[in-house]
Amino acid sequence: MSIWWLITILGALGASGIGFIWLIVHVNKGNGANQVQADLLDSSAQNVEHIFNEEFREELKNRGRLHFEKIIGENAMFLQQDLRLTTSQLNEYMKTEITKKLTEEFDKYEQSIMDAKQLAIESIQKTNAAIDEQRALLGQQVQKEIVAEKQQLVQRFEQNMTDIINHYVLAAIGNQIDLNDQLEFILADLEANKKAIIDDITNGA
């Protein structure tokens, strides 16, 4: 906006100078044309030189420099603001994106953990079911074996009961059984089987 003001001022000054020169030329047109015209031209040139002298140009340069510096400062300020805004937006964007990405990754990670947990739970449940089944089978089998073993023990005891009792009697009173006391019973047994014994010893091979 300052440049336009400067250009407008310079344009107004230029137009007023040109109008002044044209007025002088037309006023002095009747009095000796060439001399007057030449004087006017010199005068205008001197005025122009007087108006646009070194100081004025230096002032204009200083004004222009200051204005340019001001504009550059303003632009720098705008640029700094834009840069800050952009940085803040970029930060916000980065934060949002990173948060979004992290959230997604965390969701995926959580999902994968949940899947793994679910798989582990299913596996543990299957294992528990298999263990329970095996335990039940093993219990039944052990129960059957215990019953079979018990029956076998009872059967074995019944089969070998005479040996067991005989062994017990021998251990208990074996030392007190005298062979002479048994002679009567032995002879009774021989008497009972006498015929078979005689037949075998007399007719045997």
Place this chain on the structure above:
Amino acid sequence: MTSPTAPEQQKFVGLPLMVVSPVDLGRLLRELETIDNGLLQQTLQKQDPKLPKTSKMMDELITLNHLNLLEKPQRERLKQFLLAVKEKAPLLHMSFSADPSEAFIEKLMSWIRENMHPLALLTVGLQPNIGAGAVVRTTNKYFDFSLAANFATQRELLMSKLQETTRPAAAQPVAAVPQEAAP
């Protein structure tokens, strides 16, 4: 098996109760042979025949059968008799839980020779596991007169007694046994 019935055996009364097993017969035969050799040497040396000292078993055999072993024919008959008995006499094998005494064996042999065969021989074995009684083995048969066999024949009685004893115990709780205080 046939019993020895040779003509010379008819003059023999039998075997003393001390003669139990074929081993005893072998001993008698060896002793008889020794006696025969001794008497032959005395004859060759032209000494008066004198019967050497004999064992108790031989003494009983001589006494029982009224033999004079100074006479060679009688010695020969005795030898033939012993050989015939060793070869043909019925043999029993009896096993006992303990080693039987001589008196026991004599009583047993007396019964066997009175009731079964006058020339029966017996070999004695030892089976401590039979507990009591005896096991008799003849030529083809096996007779178990042991206590274990007796228990086996009474197995049903044992089972019934055992069941009578165990059933009430299973049905009713066992009463606590009062413990006496230590002095």
